[in-house]
Amino acid sequence: QTLYTRVATEAEWLQSLQDEYDLYNVRQERRHDPQQDICRIGFCVTEADWCKTDPNCSESPYQEPPASLKPGAIAGFVIAGVVLLVIVLYLIHLYLVQQQAKRYRTVFAKRIADTINVRGSMRSLSPEALAKEFETIDASVRDGKISKDELWEFISSGKAGEMEKHDFDALFAAIDLDKNGTVDFLEYCAFMGKCSEEYRAARVDRGSVVARSSRRLQAEVISTARRLSVDKPSEEEEE
Numbered sequence: 001q002t003l004y005t006r007v008a009t010e011a012e013w014l015q016s017l018q019d020e021y022d023l024y025n026v027r028q029e030r031r032h033d034p035q036q037d038i039c040r041i042g043f044c045v046t047e048a049d050w051c052k053t054d055p056n057c058s059e060s061p062y063q064e065p066p067a068s069l070k071p072g073a074i075a076g077f078v079i080a081g082v083v084l085l086v087i088v089l090y091l092i093h094l095y096l097v098q099q100q101a102k103r104y105r106t107v108f109a110k111r112i113a114d115t116i117n118v119r120g121s122m123r124s125l126s127p128e129a130l131a132k133e134f135e136t137i138d139a140s141v142r143d144g145k146i147s148k149d150e151l152w153e154f155i156s157s158g159k160a161g162e163m164e165k166h167d168f169d170a171l172f173a174a175i176d177l178d179k180n181g182t183v184d185f186l187e188y189c190a191f192m193g194k195c196s197e198e199y200r201a202a203r204v205d206r207g208s209v210v211a212r213s214s215r216r217l218q219a220e221v222i223s224t225a226r227r228l229s230v231d232k233p234s235e236e237e238e239e
Contacts, residue, residue, distance in 0.1 A: 102198075104171035107163045109198035111155055134188050145182040148172050 007013045021031050115136060137154045138146050151172060155163055163171070175183045175191045192199075 100167055100170055101174065104163065104167045104174070105195045105198045106201075107155065107167075108171060109195045109201070112192070112195075113199060130189055130192065131185070134185055137188075145184055146175075146188065147182055151175075151183065 007016060017032075020026075112133060115133060134146070135142070137150055138144065140150055140153070141147070152168060155168065155171075172183075173179075175187055177187050177190065
């Protein structure tokens with residue numbers, strides 16, 4: 001099999017041809033004129049001949065297979081995945097915010113229910129009762145505004161249960177609508193209206209607790225009375 005070497009330029013090829021003639025002492029009359037087409041005399045190297053020995057013109061078997069997905073489709077999947085992740089994270093955040101709001105409204109409503117003895121919902125409270133409760137919270141300075149420290153002292157002093165610091169911060173931020181660091185009477189009333197369901201539940205829970213305590217106390221009184229009635233005849237018999 002004949003081996004061929006591809007050269008880069010025509011001048012290089014002519015020089016290599018001349019060098020071969022000189023190497024093998026080819027006579028001048030037998031030397032081929034480079035200006036003539038050598039394919040006419042049957043000495044023409046085809047592209048197929050070159051590709052037998054030149055790896056640059058043949059396709060390497062060690063190539064990556066063609067991609068099954070186009071770049072546009074991959075980019076679409078990535079964008080869709082990012083959007084879906086953002087939506088899921090937003091829904092989780094929204095759920096946590098709602099749960100936190102429910103927690104601090106419940107504790108606040110229970111604390112209000114401890115001091116206001118009014119049946120029914122929060123909306124049934126009279127302006128006088130709301131004003132009196134507002135003054136109860138605004139106890140330290142009495143400037144007509146509830147500070148953050150005053151609200152924390154009010155929440156912490158009751159039996160409604162402990163409130164986490166981050167829940168309290170969220171509670172105060174929800175009441176302080178104008179974000180000036182204090183709560184006026186209108187902001188207080190507006191938030192009280194949002195806690196109607198929690199207040200009703202707190203009143204029901206408190207009523208059931210009171211009823212259980214009353215029944216327990218009544219049972220103890222009856223038991224004590226029976227014990228005394230049994231002990232009294234025994235004392236009279238001894239006399």
